[in-house]
Amino acid sequence: MPETLARIRRFNRAVTRETGAMEESFLGRGRPLGAARVLWAIGEAGRDVADLRAELALDSGLLSRILRGLEAEGLAQLEPDPADRRRRRATLTERGQAERAEYDRLNDQMAGAILARAPRHRDALLAAMDLVAVTLNADRIDIRPADPTDPSARACLAAYFALLSDKISGISTAHVPDPDPDAPLFRPPHGTFLLAWCDRLPVGCVSLKPLEPGVAEVKRLWVDPAARGLGLARRLMRAVEDQARALGYGALKLDTNAALAEAITLYERSGWTPIAPYTGFPATHWFAKPL
């Protein structure tokens, strides 16, 4: 389909121009891009030089010179790592922090300018950007345990409950209580809370809490709309099953609602079998899986 390729090319040209404009604005601070990138990558907390080299894919000599330049400008400091005095740790001075904040500000300003170009469909534009970003990053999404009270975890839960109240009639805008009295049940050694991350933003979650002796319950499986179709739900389920095994459980249960058809298909296709009801509304389907 030649037109498809033309569309992707148009997209590439558009974003190339945009990133070019951003780099251009970064140059306005009188520092080459390489140095600006290093300054930004050092971050608020500081960073090992080896780390920087790995992330920015820079030659060791080049990075060394850039760091020396930042030091000479009074923006960064280098100290030997006390644990391993071969390594050096770069940190930003107060002026360095301020300078980094300026780059942040420029970045946000460009982002704002992009949004301003879509006055009437800001949300559609953001959703489109999410879909593109998540798809391009698909093979970089990773799943990590999180605390159930973490803001990202709570954002996922809020989205999960919004989805429920949207799909299941009878559930009004249910929302997570804050603080969630059940939170301890979702922490080891009782249970777990897993978040899927795509480049610093959460794009999915799943959790586990104790139900009966030796049996845990899988709860709150949610995938960001931008990340659907990438097999993330399956990955989350696999991850939570691994966690359950690690916590010593011998079996899992879960309940769900007929309105969540994709979820039900997923359970049926991955070793879950229907069981008798063990909960009430809004559940309409119940499954179990031995570990």
Place this chain on the structure above:
Amino acid sequence: MPETLARIRRFNRAVTRETGAMEESFLGRGRPLGAARVLWAIGEAGRDVADLRAELALDSGLLSRILRGLEAEGLAQLEPDPADRRRRRATLTERGQAERAEYDRLNDQMAGAILARAPRHRDALLAAMDLVAVTLNADRIDIRPADPTDPSARACLAAYFALLSDKISGISTAHVPDPDPDAPLFRPPHGTFLLAWCDRLPVGCVSLKPLEPGVAEVKRLWVDPAARGLGLARRLMRAVEDQARALGYGALKLDTNAALAEAITLYERSGWTPIAPYTGFPATHWFAKPL
């Protein structure tokens, strides 16, 4: 909304990585990026040096050297423009054409790799890319006359009729006859056909054909879904009115259907007044505007 900015940043990082990978793959052909870009920009038909300079925003000295390099590689030829012998025209040799085709192939390969990452929602991904590209290019969309039989024009018309049959019950999948017997009416001096372009892809159209002595009819106003909310319909209407004036018409008419609510709002807000019916199904509303 801080999260909004985080989402745009994620998008920026994702596409930066992508374009970086593309440039990387272009370097694989053993030629600096600048030269590759010039080679590509010369195109199959050849290009004036001044043109290249304008498009690529290159210094005249730099471009001159890059061209000399391509010439030395046996990829390009430079000849004085016969019409103005100060100007020089760059054309690709056979080897140059082949080399350019290789860059095309690399580009298409990267595009294919992107699509492959969205096996289950290819169309959604493409639509999202369109929305982003068109929004970022919003201030670069331009409207130009086209021939009504041009493939791009026909693609817009097909989309227009698909929209009609989708929105208006009673219209089955109507499609443009090929060749369109009315095409001559949409050409000067009788009428016109305008296309809106966003970076080489059509994103909207409108046309004009004679109706009565001194009166023309506006037909087939269509805007690509990715380009809605950017004021393009209004620009197209203004452009077609200008064309009508230039063709000597004193008044315009149009008919439309109640299902096309945004269009009706647009007409009402830009000087059109309701008139008595002058056509039948599927029209439900009729407007006129003096010029």
Place this chain on the structure above:
DNA sequence: GATATTATCTGACTAATATCAGATAAATTA
């Protein structure tokens, strides 16, 4: 026809990025 303008080219120069072969010092391994 003299003068100004335009399009391109050349030469001199700079900045940024990149590469690579040692040098140095700290840690690890034998």
Place this chain on the structure above:
DNA sequence: TAATTTATCTGATATTAGTCAGATAATATC
């Protein structure tokens, strides 16, 4: 303790990209 590995730095050098001031020749303007 000696030898090896690792992390970083220094110096030398190359490539790419970019700038700018003329030079040259063709065209446009007066």
